[in-house]
Amino acid sequence: MSSTAQQTPLQAAASAAPRSHHRPWWFRTFVTAEFLIIALLALVWMWATVSVDNFDGPLTVRYLILDIAPLMMIALPMTLVIITGQIDLSVASIMGLSSVVMGILHVQLGMPVPAAAALALLVGLTCGAVNGFLVAYVRLPSLAVTIGTMALFRGIAVGLLGTTALTDFDPDWTSLAQSSLGETRIPAISLVLVAMIAVFAVLMHATPFGRGLYDIGHNEQAARFSGVNVARCQLTTFLLTGVVSAAAGIFYALRYGNSRGDNAMGLELEVIAAVLLGGVLIFGGRGALHGVIAGVLLIGVISSALRLEGVTVNLISIIIGVLLIASVIAPSVAAGIRNRRRRPPPPTTDAAEGDPMKGTPQ
Amino acid sequence: MTHHPVQRPGALAAVGLSAALMLSACGGGGEDGGNGDAGGEDLSITFLPKNLGNPYFDTSNAGGEEAVDEFGGTFSEVGPQEATPDGQVQYINTAAQQGEDALVVSANDPSAICDALNEAREVGVAVVTFDSDTNPECRDVFVNQASAEGIAQTQVELVAEQIGGSGQIAILSAAANATNQNHWIELMEAELEANYPEIELVDIVYGDDDDQRSFDQTAALLQTHSDLDAIVSPTTVGIAAAARYISDSAYAGEVALTGLGTPNQMREYVEDGTVEAFALWNPEDLGYLAAWAAHAVATGQIEGEEGDTFEAGRLGEYTVGAEGEIILDDPFVFDAENIDDFDF
Numbered sequence: 001m002s003s004t005a006q007q008t009p010l011q012a013a014a015s016a017a018p019r020s021h022h023r024p025w026w027f028r029t030f031v032t033a034e035f036l037i038i039a040l041l042a043l044v045w046m047w048a049t050v051s052v053d054n055f056d057g058p059l060t061v062r063y064l065i066l067d068i069a070p071l072m073m074i075a076l077p078m079t080l081v082i083i084t085g086q087i088d089l090s091v092a093s094i095m096g097l098s099s100v101v102m103g104i105l106h107v108q109l110g111m112p113v114p115a116a117a118a119l120a121l122l123v124g125l126t127c128g129a130v131n132g133f134l135v136a137y138v139r140l141p142s143l144a145v146t147i148g149t150m151a152l153f154r155g156i157a158v159g160l161l162g163t164t165a166l167t168d169f170d171p172d173w174t175s176l177a178q179s180s181l182g183e184t185r186i187p188a189i190s191l192v193l194v195a196m197i198a199v200f201a202v203l204m205h206a207t208p209f210g211r212g213l214y215d216i217g218h219n220e221q222a223a224r225f226s227g228v229n230v231a232r233c234q235l236t237t238f239l240l241t242g243v244v245s246a247a248a249g250i251f252y253a254l255r256y257g258n259s260r261g262d263n264a265m266g267l268e269l270e271v272i273a274a275v276l277l278g279g280v281l282i283f284g285g286r287g288a289l290h291g292v293i294a295g296v297l298l299i300g301v302i303s304s305a306l307r308l309e310g311v312t313v314n315l316i317s318i319i320i321g322v323l324l325i326a327s328v329i330a331p332s333v334a335a336g337i338r339n340r341r342r343r344p345p346p347p348t349t350d351a352a353e354g355d356p357m358k359g360t361p362q
Numbered sequence: 363m364t365h366h367p368v369q370r371p372g373a374l375a376a377v378g379l380s381a382a383l384m385l386s387a388c389g390g391g392g393e394d395g396g397n398g399d400a401g402g403e404d405l406s407i408t409f410l411p412k413n414l415g416n417p418y419f420d421t422s423n424a425g426g427e428e429a430v431d432e433f434g435g436t437f438s439e440v441g442p443q444e445a446t447p448d449g450q451v452q453y454i455n456t457a458a459q460q461g462e463d464a465l466v467v468s469a470n471d472p473s474a475i476c477d478a479l480n481e482a483r484e485v486g487v488a489v490v491t492f493d494s495d496t497n498p499e500c501r502d503v504f505v506n507q508a509s510a511e512g513i514a515q516t517q518v519e520l521v522a523e524q525i526g527g528s529g530q531i532a533i534l535s536a537a538a539n540a541t542n543q544n545h546w547i548e549l550m551e552a553e554l555e556a557n558y559p560e561i562e563l564v565d566i567v568y569g570d571d572d573d574q575r576s577f578d579q580t581a582a583l584l585q586t587h588s589d590l591d592a593i594v595s596p597t598t599v600g601i602a603a604a605a606r607y608i609s610d611s612a613y614a615g616e617v618a619l620t621g622l623g624t625p626n627q628m629r630e631y632v633e634d635g636t637v638e639a640f641a642l643w644n645p646e647d648l649g650y651l652a653a654w655a656a657h658a659v660a661t662g663q664i665e666g667e668e669g670d671t672f673e674a675g676r677l678g679e680y681t682v683g684a685e686g687e688i689i690l691d692d693p694f695v696f697d698a699e700n701i702d703d704f705d706f
Contacts, residue, residue, distance in 0.1 A: 054460045059485065063455045167447065167474040178477060256448035257474040263448065307456045310438060 033279030034291030048305035068300035070248035077240035085284025092267035093153035098249030103166035103259020128242015132235035158261030177254035217284025405435035425649030447474035458482035464656035492652035507643035514549035528560030529591030576603035595621035
């Protein structure tokens with residue numbers, strides 16, 4: 001990540017990427033990072049349908065949705081965090097912690113599932129508050145804060161249960177977590193996902209709060225001067241990642257009927273990969289929800305297809321890692337090519353200084 | 363003014379295309395998945411151990427592959443890196459999607475993987491558990507490594523043989539409330555009373571399956587009972603700790619030691635003479651039998667009802683017992699003659 005340099009290629013990408021209004025409307029609508037990722041998703045889906053045995057089988061969509069549900073949930077608030085130019089690496093640890101809290105309250109202490117889930121959500125909200133307070137009010141870099149709380153929350157989760165797994169969840173609830181809609185094979189969790197996507201789409205694209213997040217990502221100073229309460233917005237985004245991660249942890253515990261300290265280990269990387277693949281700029285200020293949804297589905301389809309091919313977990317990680325890096329460098333490569341051809345080079349304003357997570361002049 | 367409308371997207375498309383190419387390169391032609399309705403030749407059988415890279419399961423999977431080769435099917439082996447139930451669920455789901463004819467699984471949890479297994483069974487996958495069972499309603503049959511009676515009897519026979527049929531013995535067990543061990547000890551006591559009146563069981567101590575505590579308990583046993591002739595430890599942690607104590611003490615060669623242990627743990631004590639023989643099951647035979655059981659269920663030869671019988675290659679005929687349980691055999695005895703044939 002760049003620090004205070006005036007015009008690295010990545011910053012050039014940031015400044016050059018959006019809103020070139022001299023292009024025709026169809027170009028601005030369809031030739032975007034979002035639509036390219038949707039095209040890639042369609043391509044990979046077609047490849048899998050044609051050349052992976054059983055990918056077109058009746059169970060694929062069901063397991064695909066069940067597998068990506070936690071990823072999809074967390075990717076939504078993560079998009080908000082990254083649009084403001086921050087990052088939250090502690091999401092998978094919060095998931096693990098909330099699944100452990102569920103297990104202890106429900107399985108060990110016999111509390112009903114709704115009450116245990118409510119307390120697990122509260123734990124997630126608290127975790128988000130810790131992150132948000134340190135980033136928004138103490139003004140610490142989110143990379144450092146959340147890499148610390150990633151270890152902290154995971155440590156608490158593993159410490160609470162040790163190496164034991166709690167598995168005696170109420171079977172009514174575990175079957176509810178993987179139940180289907182009526183006679184179809186579509187999991188019921190899809191309804192929750194669609195509702196959450198709708199809420200976040202409105203929040204991001206149709207409220208002053210959402211516009212404020214983009215402003216912060218473009219230029220924090222300017223946002224502040226134009227009346228955006230930067231600290232409160234940032235705190236809110238971290239509260240959202242905290243509570244949604246806890247919800248994902250509850251779903252995970254119920255779906256697998258399993259509460260362990262190491263649940264969802266490493267999921268934060270898949271979440272961030274999905275968000276960046278979906279066209280959200282790592283430096284903030286740019287991104288849209290339809291791209292993120294395609295990014296999540298792309299990761300799900302790749303994992304599902306490769307597992308059907310009998311490919312090992314390690315190779316799936318390699319591919320996701322490569323795609324993540326590709327999605328970070330693609331905008332800057334594209335901007336580099338464009339800048340070289342364009343005469344004269346685009347005028348640049350001063351890069352925002354002081355915040356290492358941001359370098360997005362506007 | 364000239365525009366170059368395809369440049370940035372061009373670069374992105376290039377990245378996308380290369381990713382797609384890489385993916386298709388990874389693809390290749392998978393073998394034909396089964397169609398779930400079994401019956402014909404060429405069964406596809408997937409082994410799902412608790413985790414990969416575990417020598418015990420490497421041995422049992424080798425046995426499984428041998429059996430699959432014999433009856434002519436496709437053997438594959440998948441599994442999580444860590445022995446967790448949620449890690450196994452994805453592989454169970456995948457086997458259901460692939461329409462495998464049979465899934466042979468060693469469960470990381472008796473209940474957590476149940477729903478996934480039952481979903482697989484609904485689409486026609488025969489489910490056989492081995493080594494570690496699930497709840498009986500989640501699988502067709504369970505291939506058990508040894509019966510409690512067999513384990514108790516083999517250990518009593520081994521110790522009687524090693525001390526010449528008479529003398530004082532003690533038991534070094536796992537935890538005081540360990541279900542398996544307590545059941546075995548009860549059966550051993552009954553066996554001693556019925557058939558070995560000359561052997562006296564003087565003490566039972568508990569090492570809690572902790573290496574240091576088992577080591578200390580061995581020392582205490584030998585000090586308290588000066589006439590002790592043998593120690594029986596029906597737990598792999600206990601027997602290894604006791605062997606380490608005895609081999610370095612004045613009791614080496616004086617006090618016999620036997621029980622349940624793994625060849626890799628016990629090899630040096632068999633070689634230095636501390637331990638004459640000990641027992642466990644043979645994981646290779648276990649995997650071999652599990653694959654034949656999967657064959658029998660997938661071809662509809664058995665349904666997992668009590669009394670069903672099937673052929674299991676070189677191991678001969680087996681009968682399904684209560685609750686769909688198939689018992690491999692009496693435990694396998696390891697001694698200086700055969701221990702080098704095993705690596706687990």
